[in-house]
Amino acid sequence: AQSVTQPDIHITVSEGASLELRCNYSYGATPYLFWYVQSPGQGLQLLLKYFSGDTLVQGIKGFEAEFKRSQSSFNLRKPSVHWSDAAEYFCAVGARGFSGGYNKLIFGAGTRLAVHP
Amino acid sequence: DTAVSQTPKYLVTQMGNDKSIKCEQNLGHDTMYWYKQDSKKFLKIMFSYNNKELIINETVPNRFSPKSPDKAHLNLHINSLELGDSAVYFCASSQGSQETQYFGPGTRLLVL
16 A cells, blocks of 8 residues: 655754655655645645656755655755744655546655754 | 635534535646645545546545536535544645646634
8 A cells, every 4th residue: 555654753953953854655656756844824835846867856945855766765855954944844655546647645644843943 | 826725714613514615726737636634734635636527536425525617626515514524624736647736725624
C-alpha cells in the first residue's frame, strides 16, 4: 500500500541553524513527490516537487529536497532557518492514476517546526 | 486574483444539519479535489473530479455529495452532520493528472 512516513512529529531549531525534515515513502513505482507547508490557520503552499530528472530539487524560500530511491526518502533541507519558517510541513506522494499521471496525494502526518530566536 | 477560493472560511453548525461548502478556481484547471484534515492535522483525499466527472471517491460516507457544475467549481454538500465531521476541508485543483495541485485556504467546520 502507498504510504508516507514523517518520523518527526515536532522539531525545534534555533534561528540560523540548518534544518532537515525526514520523509520516507512506500510506493511501487517511481513516485511523484511533494513538500507542502502550512502556516497556522492557513492553506497549503507548495514548496517543491520531484517528478523526474535531477534528484536534488530546489524550491521556494530557500528550501531544497533530495530524492534517494535506494532509501525511499525525500528529505527537505534548508541551510539557515528563519523565524518565519515556523509552520507545519507535509510530505506527499502522488499516487498514479488516470492519464499516466497521479490522481491523488497521499500525505504524511506532518512535522511541526518551531524556531527559537 | 485568488487562485483557489473556498466559502465559507468558517462554519459552525449543529448536529443533524445539512451544509454546503463551495470551491472555485480561476486557474483554468480541469481537475479538482476535496481533502479532509482532521484534528491531528492528517490530510486525506475525499473526492477528485476531472472535467466534471467523478474519478475518485475514497470510501467517504454517502452523506457527503460533491457536485461540479462546471470545471471551475466543485462544491461539497454534507447531509446530517455528525460530530466527527468537524475538520478543515481543503479544495485543490490541477491541470490534468500530471501537474501540481494548488490548494485553497480551507473551510473550518465545527459541528456542535
